[in-house]
Amino acid sequence: MTTETQKETLGFQTEVKQLLHLMIHSLYSNKEIFLRELISNASDAVDKLRFEAVSNADLLSEDPNLRVRIGFDADAGTITIDDNGIGMSRDEAISNLGTIAKSGTAQFLEQLSGDQKKDSQLIGQFGVGFYSAFIVADRVTVETRRAGNSEAIRWESEGSGEFTIESIDKATRGTTITLHLKEDGKEFADNWRLRSLVSKYSDHISIPVEMLKVPTPEYDEEGNVKPADENAEPTWEAVNSAKALWTRPRNEVTDEEYKEFYKHVSHDFQEPLKWSHNKVEGKLEYTSLLYIPSKAPHDLWNRDMLRGLKLYVQRVFIMDDAEAFLPPYMRFVKGVVDSNDLSLNVSREILQNDNAVDSMRSALTKRVLDMLSKMAKNDPETYQTFWNEFGNVLKEGPADDFGNKDKIAELLRFSSTHTDKADQTESLKDYVERMAEDQDKIYYIYAENHNTAKNSPHLEVLRKKGYEVLLLSDRIDEWMMSSLREFDGKSFQDVTKGKLDIEVEETEEQKKEKEQKAEEMKPLLERMKTILEEKVTSVNSTDRLTNSPACLVVGEFDMGLQMRRLLEQAGQQLPESKPSLEINPDHPIVQKMDSETDEDRFSDMAWLLYEQATLAEGGQLDDPATFVTRMNKLIVQMSN
Numbered sequence: 001m002t003t004e005t006q007k008e009t010l011g012f013q014t015e016v017k018q019l020l021h022l023m024i025h026s027l028y029s030n031k032e033i034f035l036r037e038l039i040s041n042a043s044d045a046v047d048k049l050r051f052e053a054v055s056n057a058d059l060l061s062e063d064p065n066l067r068v069r070i071g072f073d074a075d076a077g078t079i080t081i082d083d084n085g086i087g088m089s090r091d092e093a094i095s096n097l098g099t100i101a102k103s104g105t106a107q108f109l110e111q112l113s114g115d116q117k118k119d120s121q122l123i124g125q126f127g128v129g130f131y132s133a134f135i136v137a138d139r140v141t142v143e144t145r146r147a148g149n150s151e152a153i154r155w156e157s158e159g160s161g162e163f164t165i166e167s168i169d170k171a172t173r174g175t176t177i178t179l180h181l182k183e184d185g186k187e188f189a190d191n192w193r194l195r196s197l198v199s200k201y202s203d204h205i206s207i208p209v210e211m212l213k214v215p216t217p218e219y220d221e222e223g224n225v226k227p228a229d230e231n232a233e234p235t236w237e238a239v240n241s242a243k244a245l246w247t248r249p250r251n252e253v254t255d256e257e258y259k260e261f262y263k264h265v266s267h268d269f270q271e272p273l274k275w276s277h278n279k280v281e282g283k284l285e286y287t288s289l290l291y292i293p294s295k296a297p298h299d300l301w302n303r304d305m306l307r308g309l310k311l312y313v314q315r316v317f318i319m320d321d322a323e324a325f326l327p328p329y330m331r332f333v334k335g336v337v338d339s340n341d342l343s344l345n346v347s348r349e350i351l352q353n354d355n356a357v358d359s360m361r362s363a364l365t366k367r368v369l370d371m372l373s374k375m376a377k378n379d380p381e382t383y384q385t386f387w388n389e390f391g392n393v394l395k396e397g398p399a400d401d402f403g404n405k406d407k408i409a410e411l412l413r414f415s416s417t418h419t420d421k422a423d424q425t426e427s428l429k430d431y432v433e434r435m436a437e438d439q440d441k442i443y444y445i446y447a448e449n450h451n452t453a454k455n456s457p458h459l460e461v462l463r464k465k466g467y468e469v470l471l472l473s474d475r476i477d478e479w480m481m482s483s484l485r486e487f488d489g490k491s492f493q494d495v496t497k498g499k500l501d502i503e504v505e506e507t508e509e510q511k512k513e514k515e516q517k518a519e520e521m522k523p524l525l526e527r528m529k530t531i532l533e534e535k536v537t538s539v540n541s542t543d544r545l546t547n548s549p550a551c552l553v554v555g556e557f558d559m560g561l562q563m564r565r566l567l568e569q570a571g572q573q574l575p576e577s578k579p580s581l582e583i584n585p586d587h588p589i590v591q592k593m594d595s596e597t598d599e600d601r602f603s604d605m606a607w608l609l610y611e612q613a614t615l616a617e618g619g620q621l622d623d624p625a626t627f628v629t630r631m632n633k634l635i636v637q638m639s640n
């Protein structure tokens, strides 16, 4: 006996144990989904076999009719799901059915709270897959033989922490899963129950999902039921329509079918927000079925994760996550593309450099943008749900996809001083419609968080003028704004950069008065400049402030202070560039400073103005302790 034939006991990876435990507890009110998950896996296994058979036809020859079979034994309390797909080798079974390969699993498990309803949603988003068998079964046996291998194995587990694995004889390739049902899972070992679940969840599966035909009774001449023929071969019949859903005409597919198909391709538990199903004929021939999910997966932010559409070539499954068909900022889209123009041997590398793929990619990108524009126009509430989940990914769009910049800009939603709320609900179109008559720019501010943006001294004069300002505080925002130059002919203006160019209506007299004041301010500004020389390029008088005494402004073409901080934190060496300090000449502190004769006190006040301006725009002080000492000194002097 070789070691391989011996029965080995192995432990589940810790994460599997945790997931199993949580899943059994949080999904018990939705038990029936186990069947969908297992049929979905069986169909994937058949797809993989068909793909391998493209280069090795022998794999198919022994058993060419691809199908999944569902059997049950009500007396024994078992259900079997049997496929003649790719099967698993010993090593594959150990890693596929004993570990979770997904990145971020540990973080995901940490999010679970013990609240059954919330957890079941999260687990659904994560994908339960094979392990869902343990919702209804207290023992699961998997017998499997990989196509092309002679060795078959039996994997078995009670789902509590370990599994066994041993070599067995199995005549045919593929996988048979036997569920030994728990007491409260026995209801599923029933012909009609199983049939109705297959139609509900798996009708769209492209291969036949078969069950044993229930013999129709035959009658003798007297009208009595004839005894069944003991020797008759059981006949299997398909209980689903077994036609790839995307190949069917749109008007013959129901919403329910689209939704179930989505769950199959996306491994998502929840319903999609929208979908778009299209057949393209002409120079290129392909069919696409694209879905917008309703919830972001937990690892969406990871740009390196492989993500994309399921690729079929002439109905043969080629690969999951074919990322070449959509740009990275559309990595939330799920679905299928089935092409008639690609070779069955196509690889990821070929996809990256193929002209047909390029054309499909730009057409599919337009399709998604159109789907979103329509949703935004006809169903703003659903669009808002989309935006709240995926807006931050779409914000990568203007930089990623220059050609569609304007279309993407229309889809963006912002927080703005119009609502003063953190929710991103305002479109640029709304902004432009609300623009004041004499306003010719779209103003925005970027800060580390919403409140810093909303309360920034830089907004004071704009608020006074009634100009709306976009309040940006997502990390991606500054990058996005650097690619958005204009919208509807209006340029964007960062209110913390350069000159604001806001026309303030004033009479000749007021103008003169201002000039005179500026002249009077000069010595004060000079005095401050000498003190703050190492921190600022200049100290100027400004009319952008109404309530605050001072703010920091960077040059029009300089990097924003927030971006600079982010890059510095990331360890980048940046050329030095200093902001300028702008002073509100009407502010009492500034006026007080002008008459301050004590040089030490003046210096403290100048530093405090600079430091508070830094803090107000979300910056950090180089020397916070000295700032506190200075402030305390002034407070004591004030109260004396």
Ligand SMILES: Nc1ncnc2c1ncn2[C@@H]1O[C@H](COP(=O)(O)OP(=O)(O)OP(=O)(O)O)[C@@H](O)[C@H]1O
Residues within 6 Å of the ligand: 041, 042, 045, 083, 085, 086, 087, 088, 096, 097, 126, 127, 128, 129, 130, 131, 175, 267
């Ligand atoms: N019937 C089967 N035939 C061959 N391999 C299978 C079968 N069922 C499962 N597997 C293998 O086990 C792996 C794990 O399955 P599981 O259902 O847990 O995850 P998944 O299908 O990859 O993703 P998800 O958890 O999102 O459903 C699969 O990726 C596949 O490689």
